[in-house]
Amino acid sequence: MSIPSLDATGKVVVVTGASKGLGRAMALGFAEAGADVVVASRKLAPCEAVADEVRAMGRRALAVSCHVRDWDQCATLIDATVAEFGRIDVLVNNAGIAPVPPSLIDVTSDLFDKTIAVNLKGPLRLTALAAAQMTAGGSIVNISSKASLHPTPFTVVYAAAKAGLNALTKAAAAEFGPRGIRVNAIVCGTFHTDSLHASIPTEEMQSEMASNVSLGRIADADEIVGTALFLASDASSYLTGELISLDGG
Ligand SMILES: NC(=O)c1ccc[n+]([C@@H]2O[C@H](COP(=O)([O-])OP(=O)(O)OC[C@H]3O[C@@H](n4cnc5c(N)ncnc54)[C@H](OP(=O)(O)O)[C@@H]3O)[C@@H](O)[C@H]2O)c1
Secondary structure (H helix, E strand, C coil): CCCCCCCCCCCEEEEECCCCHHHHHHHHHHHHCCCEEEEEECCHHHHHHHHHHHHHCCCCEEEEECCCCCHHHHHHHHHHHHHHHCCCCEEEECCCCCCCCCCHHHCCHHHHHHHHHHHHHHHHHHHHHHHHHCCCCCEEEEEEEHHHCCCCHHHHHHHHHHHHHHHHHHHHHHHHHHHCCEEEEEEECCECCHHHHHHCCCHHHHHHHHCCCCCCCCECHHHHHHHHHHHHCHHHCCCCCCEEEECCC
């Protein structure tokens, strides 16, 4: 038996929300591991910049504008990927938003709909469309949040959307398992990204948050890469429908 490898050479990987933060880190990590990468988010210019970084590593890249809550744009993303690369091996449903209403009474219909649409409705459609293109060995990685397991009044809509993403992970794993396609979620703790810094802006608040983590610190964005590569690779060939906590303890 050969030792399992995280090498992604020859794979075609689609990452949503890849223009910055955790998505960008994973896009570059997959490229470093040998994959060709489709870099998607709403704004095309930042995706093009990340795609250029992927190309600078000697891999192929495609930047696509895709608002994941729009199912037509989800279809365009998958169609563009297949047109360019002829296949999809890995989908990372990373795009997400986490608005923080001050209380339940402040949750507007619009905030509720947007939060569910970006964090759950889009990933559901992309999962269905990508799986239809995948063959055995395909892998779908959903980026969830610790909030899905430990909701607070401030995070309730986001937490509910990510809990739905967890449910989607298990349901899709059951549906696509017989075809050899695996679906797992990374349940993220706290990582240094723009969205974190927007919701927890001060160093004092970040230190307080870090003090509740066993490792005593907030993660750097690229610390998600190893787990994403593992879930996308044959090193995790018997692992599906799982929620992997990546939260520093
Ligand atoms: N950072 C953390 O501590 C943390 C913790 C738990 C979970 N997460 C999850 O990790 C994922 C990435 O978070 P992050 O912190 O890296 O966020 P970020 O830095 O704010 O980046 C979000 C990315 O998603 C894209 N995006 C936002 N809305 C979109 C939409 N409707 N359609 C397509 N793309 C969209 C953004 O680009 P555009 O503006 O161009 O669309 C950007 O590329 C999210 O699902 C988040 O819930 C993060």
